[in-house]
Amino acid sequence: MAAAAAAMLGATALGTGALAEEPIKVGELNSYTRMAAFTDPYKKGWELALEEINAAGGVRGRPLEVISRDDDGKPADAVRIAEELVSEDEVVLLWGTFLSNIGLAVADFAAQREVLFVAAEPLSDAVTMEKGNPYTFRLRPSTGMQARMLAEVAAKLPAKRWATVAPNYAYGQDAVAKFKTALTALRPDVEFVGEQWPGLFKIDAAATVRALDAVEPEAIYNVTFGGDLAKFVREGQLRGLFKGRDVVSLLTGEPEYLLPLGAEAPEGWIVTGYPVEDLGDDPNHKPFLEAYQAKWGELPQLGSIVGYVTLKAVAAAIEKAESLETEDLVAAMENLTFDSPVGPVTFRDIDNQATLGAWVGRTALKDGRGVMVDWSYADGADYMASPEEVAATRPAE
Amino acid sequence: MTLDLGFLLGQFLAALASASALFLVASGLSIIFGVTRIVNFAHGSFYMLGAYLGYTITEALPTGVLGFWGGTLVAALAVGVIGAAIEIVVLRRIYRSPELFQLVATFAIVLIIQDATLYVWGPVERLGPRAPGLDGAVQILGEYVPEYDLALIAIGPVVLGLIWLVFHRTRWGVLVRAATEDREMVGALGVNQSWLFTTVFFLGSALAGLGGALQVPRESVSLLMDLNIIAEVFVVVVIGGMGSVLGAYVAALLIALFNAFGILILPEISLAVPFIVMAVVLIARPWGLFGRPESGEHQQALSEEPLRPLGLARRAAILAGVAGLAGLAFLGGRYGVVLATDIVIVSLFAASLHFMMGLGGMASFGHAAYFGISAYAAAFLATYAGLSMLPAMLLAPVAAMLAAAFFGWFCVRSTGVYLAMLTLAAAQIVWSVVFQASEITGGDDGILGVWPDKWAKSREVYFLLTLAIGAMALVTLQRIAHAPFGYVLRAARDNRLRAEAVGVDTRNHQWAAFVVSGVFAGIAGVLFVFAKGSIFPDELAIPRSFDALLMVLLGGVQSVFGPLLGAASFTYVRDEISRLEYWRFIFGILIILVVILAPDGIAGGLQRLWRWIAARAGFRRVTPDKAEGA
Structure with missing residues (x-):
């Protein structure tokens, strides 16, 4: 017709x-x-x-x-x-x-x-x-794939006591659950001692930072991004939350979240992101x-x-x-x-x-702004859910 | 979590700092309300403007202590000037309109400032510099306390003291206090009211701007700031007593403390805490901690034409309207059907609000609660209980009824703006519970997959179903309005004393009206959830409640067709312009035009236009008791 x-x-x-x-x-x-x-x-x-x-x-x-x-x-x-x-x-x-x-x-x-x-x-x-x-x-x-990429690095850290902070909606909940599973599989000796769930774009950074500090973790897994991340980083640095602690942070190495932090960008965080300046x-x-x-x-x-x-x-x-x-x-x-x-x-x-895939590396400061260093590209194909997991989880068509 | 002394002190100091920030914004709102009686929803926008201006000005000035604090003050003054300008250009023209109509204008200003800010600063959030000299933290009992927090803790009481001095040691301050007490009398004594109002707006807006600018070192400046703060600021003003500056400070302190310690005890409902506090205070002290009863004799009663049963011609017109809508839907193609479905649903929602506002004389700032509760109930029934669509639709409004009966019982014990604030508190409590109970409600992710049964899956069939249910509901609402119950309700609205003198239990009638209104909002809610297939906490939030309020007020409170006209034109116009980049700006301007040109709403405006044409044309079919608009 x-x-x-x-x-x-x-x-x-x-x-x-x-x-x-x-x-x-x-x-x-x-x-x-x-x-x-x-x-x-x-x-x-x-x-x-x-x-x-x-x-x-x-x-x-x-x-x-x-x-x-x-x-x-x-x-x-x-x-x-x-x-x-x-x-x-x-x-x-x-x-x-x-x-x-x-x-x-x-x-x-x-x-x-x-x-x-x-x-x-x-x-x-x-x-x-x-x-x-x-x-x-x-x-x-x-989140599952990126959490598995990060967990590989996190498992090599000495830290055993972990605390998590993530926005309270689908992405944040998934990102924390998947990281816990992935890290515990690699390191059965770690324990998760605290979690914070600020509302998306509604973070009370001071309260969140104080609550995380109170459980005295050795390492922190962060999933906040955007404006929440900026507030969290600022309050955390002000109150000494990151001193002597490892931080593993989803997406924080992406220029869109790293650059707005300017010279306040945290150093040494293990992140997924995009090291664009090195890819020429x-x-x-x-x-x-x-x-x-x-x-x-x-x-x-x-x-x-x-x-x-x-x-x-x-x-x-x-x-x-x-x-x-x-x-x-x-x-x-x-x-x-x-x-x-x-x-x-x-x-x-x-x-x-x-x-x-995604790039995994560490944050660093260069010329007064955050960049990614020590990075490598993790091919997504290596981190996908197994066919058995898909069959068990995904609704039948 | 260890609850040692240091931790508690840290929590306490953090609360004091938040209280100061909240107080600055709330004091401005309280002063504005005290004198002008305007419920200024644009106050959060002034706060946001203050933050953006503070960011830009301090960036432009040389860094240093002087640059930061100087820039902050300049930003506050600039916001004051903007506030005064808005008062002169817009609000001054509508002081004679009913109180709530001004609220519509301020809501339009919210939209305009949103888009103006977006235009000037762009959508990307700005992270301002830390305050020079105050960028570290001091250790108290082993707790890190930011130096800037300590500064804020001091600033609150200092500003409170300054306001007190201005109010008690200057002639202007005395006039402001007098006008807060009785503005008609102040006017009668020969004080230039326009000048007084403008200066009050200047001060109030400048305080909001100051609050915003002082927030720059604490958080990133974003377009969400206005709506994020406005509800809490209203809570503070209402708890303190509208018009009382000292009350605002005490209330800000109270809220901040409850927030800081509530989050330790009951983190699951932390968002609801301020509203629960407000509800409790209002129930115990209906005019807030430091407020006084509104002096009754000055209240503008809405002089309204009595409702008359619809004549044959009007009934025919309604039938034609329904048929027209159906026809339009199908001529408009697939999307016409979708839009017409939306229009039917919001019309019913607006009509349900009109029932309690127009007939019951009770304005609600939180009507979305009943719309949303019913929608969520339907979603639960459909997903968890596995009910099919029609039984879920039938049962879900019962949830709205129960909620309306519960909250209504408290609300009808109050009147006017305070009643409206109680409805707002109720809606916000519901919203925060739904938002935070994410195991059951899905929180921010909502509930998905609430689609109609197979037979009603097509857009066309679902539209016809919506039209049938919607029309039946609207007719029922009409019947109730013209039943003896409706007459009594209107009597109670127009003169509570006389109604009670003839033996009417006005409070119970209002309660019943509240429940009826909630049920019909609930019917709209179930139609909505199956039309969209999903439900999110946004449907219970303030903007949704305000949509309905705007529809009713813009359409015309005094006409039964008002809400329908308002809902249809609101939805249609917004749909037409929402593809434009700065549609909120345009929408805001349109709303202000309606507010200024037709203070009795679109229905009233059309009626006047018709009478004018009729008088011109020479046929005098004008009603004998021509009570033109207020």
């Missing part, structure tokens, strides 16, 4: 060019005002990818169009906007999101409305595990770095990679799919392999998780 319509249109004076130009629309949503530190480089990343894709002829011979919306950092708004993107803008798929609760809410929506959703950043394991669904794929390494010689990374700097006149941050790679993945799936129907797009996503600035990445079909 579509072919018939196309033929009819083609027969008119407009010619066939008009139809070929009709863009393929994909719907993107993210917390542009609430999580600007991350989403600004993220947007710059995908805008670069979009430019490259369309300069190379678009997808399926048609230009790619991204309809991008701000979800205001609220899951309810995100679901409303996802509905708008699908029913009003008639996008072929959804992608994006940052916070795990938003990612989970959109994933649930995607399953209900039967539309493909490629989650860029939400890290909670639940997105692909406990609450996984066939329509939802995730790019970044999950990496052959995989170089073209991306140069293109990004040429377009934006600044160094990329981790969000830039996430935005760039997610849109490349989306484009690759659209290209590979037999049609733009959801079931074909989903089929194309399964086992999709595509090139990225860290080499080829694959979306595993058993849990829809990508093999993208």
Whole structure:
């Protein structure tokens, strides 16, 4: 029927060019005002990818169009906007999101409305595990994967008494649970003596720091980020919380969280992050770095990679799919392999998780700002959940 | 956790520092309310502006002690000027409007300042410098106490003393106190009220700005600051007694102490603590610790036309409206259906609030509680109990009813703004419990997967279901309004004394109205949760309550169609503009325009317009008792 319509249109004076130009629309949503530190480089990343894709002829011979919306950092708004993107803008798929609760809410929506959703950043394991669904794929390494990477390093520390601090929502809870499991497996002699759960962006830093100090841990595992992290670091340094203690901290090595701390950036924390300044010689990374700097006149941050790679993945799936129907797009996503600035990445079909990895290292101060040193790249493929775990945890399709 | 003396002292000092910070902001709000009677929700925005300006100015000035404290003062004065300007441009035009209408205007200002701040400073949080000279910590009994906290502990009482001096040693201060006592009398004695109000706004805003600027060394400056503080500031002002500066200090201290020690004893409900304290204080002392009863004779009673049963023409108009909505939904395509569903739901929500506000004379700042409780109840029934959609929909509003009966019993013992504050306290308590009981409610992650049964899965079928239930509920509300119960309720609203003199138990009638209103909000809540498939604590939070309040007030409290008009136009307009980058700014301006042009709401404005046209056209079908707006 579509072919018939196309033929009819083609027969008119407009010619066939008009139809070929009709863009393929994909719907993107993210917390542009609430999580600007991350989403600004993220947007710059995908805008670069979009430019490259369309300069190379678009997808399926048609230009790619991204309809991008701000979800205001609220899951309810995100679901409303996802509905708008699908029913009003008639996008072929959804992608994006940052916070795990938003990612989970959109994933649930995607399953209900039967539309493909490629989650860029939400890290909670639940997105692909406990609450996984066939329509939802995730790019970044999950909290479980990153926790396993960090636990490897943490297990080598002498510390036995650990305390944790994490924002009280899906991501924070998952990140703590997975770290505990991973570290205890490697070091059965450690004990967790205290935990703090400040509300997301509602941290009472003084109270949190004092409570952590009161349980006298030898090491601290931190999951707070953004504004919460800044407050936590400032109060912690002021009150001597980090003196003589090891700190293992999720995501803190990402420039978006490290740079705002300026000269107050903590030193010697074991973190996951992005040592962008050292990657200029990496052959995989170089073209991306140069293109990004040429377009934006600044160094990329981790969000830039996430935005760039997610849109490349989306484009690759659209290209590979037999049609733009959801079931074909989903089929194309399964086992999709595509090139990225860290080499080829694959979306595993058993849990829809990508093999993208993360950089693990230590923080240090250089020229009055925080950087990552002693880092190495941990390939996501080495840290994914085992097939047995996936089978046991992920709801049957 | 060891509870030694040092730890307790540390906790105590931290509480004192927080109390000072809270007091600075609250004192400004209290002064403004005392004189102008404006419930100023934009006060948190002044606080946020103070922080941003303080950050920028201290960054620009040379670093050092003088630069920091000088910059902080300049920021406070700048916020004062902005506050005064807003008073002159917007608020001055609406002093004659009903009290709550001004609240709508201040809420619009919140939106405008949000986007203006976003425009000027961008969305990225700013981490300001530490205070020069006060960037370390001293050890007291083995506890680290930040030097800056010690400075804050001193600043609170110093500012309190300065305000006391100004109020007791200057002529201006005497006038302010007199106006707090009885502003009509002060006006009658020939004092220039506009000037008094503007200067009071200047002082109040400057205090908020000072509070914000002083916060820069303690936390990163962000766009969340305004809404994060406003609820707690209101709690402090209400506990202290609206208009009392000393009360604000005592209340700030009380709240800070309860926060600091409550978190040790009951960490699970730490967010609810301030609101529980407020509720207890208001129940024991209905006007706060240092407040006085509002002098009754000056209260502006809303002079309203009596409600008349709907004529045939109007009934036909309603039917046409329903049919029109259904038609529009289907002509508007898939998204038209979604939008129309939303409109039906919020219309019912707004109408339920209107029932207690318009007919019962009880404004609620926390109506979202009943909407949300019912939605959560439905989500529990659907997910945990495995009920299918219709039984869950039927049962869930019972939860709203029980909650409304419980909270309403306390609320109806108060009146006016204090009653509204009690409803706010109730809603915030519910919100914090839901937010913190994450094992059951999912906390910030909400409850997902609450979708309709298969037969109602399509958007179209669910819309028709919503329309049917919504219309039935609205008709029922109408019937209640015109039943004897509704008449008694209105009598109690218009003149409690006379109503009681003829033997009406006004309090119980108001209580019943509170419950009815809660149930219908609950019906809207269940329709909502199945439409969205999920529920989050945000649906119980202040912005959701204010949406309803705005819809009712903008639509027109005095008309039964007001809330429906308000809900429909509010939802539609917001949907139309929300794709624009600075839509909040535009929305705020639109709200202020409505407030200034149609002080009786959209319904009242349209009515006046119609009468004007009718009079022009020469056909005099104007009602005999033409009680035009207030």
